[in-house]
Amino acid sequence: MKSRLRLCSLLAVEHYRIRIPTDRYACNPSIAADGDGYRAIVRTVSYTLETYDEVMLRGGLDTINWLVRFDADLQILDAQRIDDRKFREQDERGAAGFEDARLFFWQGGWWYSASGLASGYPPYRVTMSLTRLDGAAVTESTFIPSPKNAPMEKNWMSVVTGEELFFVYRASPMQRVRAQNSSFDFSEEAGDVRMLGWSGSSQCITYRGKRLCVVHRTVLESGRRVYEHAFLELDDNFRIVRASASWYFDKETVEFCAGLCVTSSHAILSYGFEDGDARLLKIPLRIVERLLEPGIAARMMLKLSYLAGRLKNRIWPLSITELMAPGFKGKAS
Numbered sequence: 193m194k195s196r197l198r199l200c201s202l203l204a205v206e207h208y209r210i211r212i213p214t215d216r217y218a219c220n221p222s223i224a225a226d227g228d229g230y231r232a233i234v235r236t237v238s239y240t241l242e243t244y245d246e247v248m249l250r251g252g253l254d255t256i257n258w259l260v261r262f263d264a265d266l267q268i269l270d271a272q273r274i275d276d277r278k279f280r281e282q283d284e285r286g287a288a289g290f291e292d293a294r295l296f297f298w299q300g301g302w303w304y305s306a307s308g309l310a311s312g313y314p315p316y317r318v319t320m321s322l323t324r325l326d327g328a329a330v331t332e333s334t335f336i337p338s339p340k341n342a343p344m345e346k347n348w349m350s351v352v353t354g355e356e357l358f359f360v361y362r363a364s365p366m367q368r369v370r371a372q373n374s375s376f377d378f379s380e381e382a383g384d385v386r387m388l389g390w391s392g393s394s395q396c397i398t399y400r401g402k403r404l405c406v407v408h409r410t411v412l413e414s415g416r417r418v419y420e421h422a423f424l425e426l427d428d429n430f431r432i433v434r435a436s437a438s439w440y441f442d443k444e445t446v447e448f449c450a451g452l453c454v455t456s457s458h459a460i461l462s463y464g465f466e467d468g469d470a471r472l473l474k475i476p477l478r479i480v481e482r483l484l485e486p487g488i489a490a491r492m493m494l495k496l497s498y499l500a501g502r503l504k505n506r507i508w509p510l511s512i513t514e515l516m517a518p519g520f521k522g523k524a525s
Contacts, residue, residue, distance in 0.1 A: 196420065197439040202479060208266050210234055210462075210470035212258050214273075219464030221260070222295045222304070222395070222451035223472065230262040232451060232462055233274070233293040233304055234470050241446060241467040253316075255289030255309065259328045266460070266472060272328035279333040285319045286333070287311040292450055293323075294395045296350045298357055301325070305359065307346040308335060318344040320359075322371065339369060339378035349392035349405050358430075360396055363387040363407055366430050384432040393421060394452035394461070402427055404480075406449045406461065409438075418444045423483055436483040441465070441473060 200207060212218045216236035223232040238254045257274040280286050286308035293306040302325045310317040323333040338345045339361065348359035348369065361367035364383025369376050389409050396405040403426040411418050420438040427433050441447045441463055451462030459480050461473045 196444065197437065197483075198442070199439055199473060199475065200442050202475070204476050204479070206266075206474040208472040208474070210260060210472065211268065212236060212260070212271055212470070214256075214258075216256065217468045218258075218470035219467045220292050220448050220450045221462040221464065221470040221472070222293050223262075223453055223460055223462035224295045224297065224302075224395070224451065225453040225455070226261070226297075228264050229269070230266065230453065230460070231295065231302070232260045232262070233295045234258045234260055234271075235292060235464070237467060239467070252311070253288055253309070255291050257290060257293060257306075259325070266474065274325070274328050274330065276323070276330040276333070279323075279330055283308075283335065285310050285317070285335050286321060290321060290323065290333075291318070292346060292448075294348075294350050294450060296352055296395055298352050299355060303350075305348055305350050316344070318346055320345040320348055334374070336369070336371075336376050339367075339376075347392040347408075349394065349396045349407075351396040351403065360392055360405070360430070363390050363392070363424060363432070366432075368430060381430070384435070386435050387424070387432060390422070393449045396426065397452055397454065399425065399454060402433060403430075404452070404454070404459075406452055408449065413444070417446060419447050421447075421449055423480060425484060434484040439483070441471070 218234050218236050221232045221234040236256045258271050260271045261269040288309040288311045290306035293304040295304045308319045308321045320336040324331050351358040357371040359369040364387035366381045366383045368379050390407040393408040394406040396403050405424050407424050408421045422438050423436040425434040446466050449463040453460050459475050
């Protein structure tokens with residue numbers, strides 16, 4: 193099995209779990225900065241992941257989203273169920289809920305993009321939507337036609353540029369959807385061969401004069417699905433500037449990052465673990481920079497941080513495979 197860098201084993205990384213007051217399973221949270229604190233949309237589901245390709249339903253397939261507010265220390269202040277019932281009832285494209293939201297602030301208010309799931313049985317129809325919030329209530333929701341006429345659309349990365357809103361549809365080739373009034377315009381440019389096969393994951397946020405996002409891809413290993421992630425830096429023209437090697441959060445399994453925000457010193461990533469747990473990871477920006485840098489010095493500093501983290505968490509012995517992990521390299525694999 194391919195060895196990757198495990199972010200949770202790095203020194204100075206902090207971990208948090210998001211607890212929702214429900215008996216449903218929480219997953220795939222999307223965090224965003226909100227003044228001195230944060231807020232996140234957290235998906236809760238009516239199933240458990242039995243194997244990597246099978247789920248056990250408790251009733252029908254259904255998503256209920258929650259709005260969670262955090263203080264500056266990532267402690268939960270409150271959690272409210274998002275009221276989207278009106279829009280689920282009036283359009284069957286969202287009858288089974290809105291999956292895997294990406295939260296962002298735009299035009300003076302909070303919005304999210306999500307995949308609307310039509311009710312019924314497989315094959316499911318999944319349509320991207322753009323939704324506005326007032327508190328925890330949905331005030332408007334628009335379905336976005338697939339630019340490829342595909343029956344399933346998901347994982348578009350929101351990009352807010354002043355008053356403009358874009359979505360990165362695919363990183364390579366670089367495909368974008370621009371939201372303009374009530375229309376959504378698609379464009380495509382040459383991409384980067386390093387990112388072929390990668391899809392969107394987090395939002396795409398402003399970062400040190402450029403843009404930063406997390407992308408993901410699914411690989412099959414020994415008959416099971418493993419989700420890989422990587423950091424991606426873009427310039428103002430959506431060209432790829434830097435890309436990290438692949439990494440995972442806790443375990444080589446079904447993990448999915450749907451949120452990213454930064455402070456002056458840290459990046460905060462929100463992710464789901466095996467469709468049954470919502471988690472946060474706070475990582476120093478110096479580590480993000482080392483992940484994005486291809487130099488030998490940066491890779492050595494990552495190795496030292498990784499070893500120190502393993503010792504701190506008493507994860508020992510460390511195998512030679514982990515020491516030579518491609519996750520310590522500076523290019524996407």
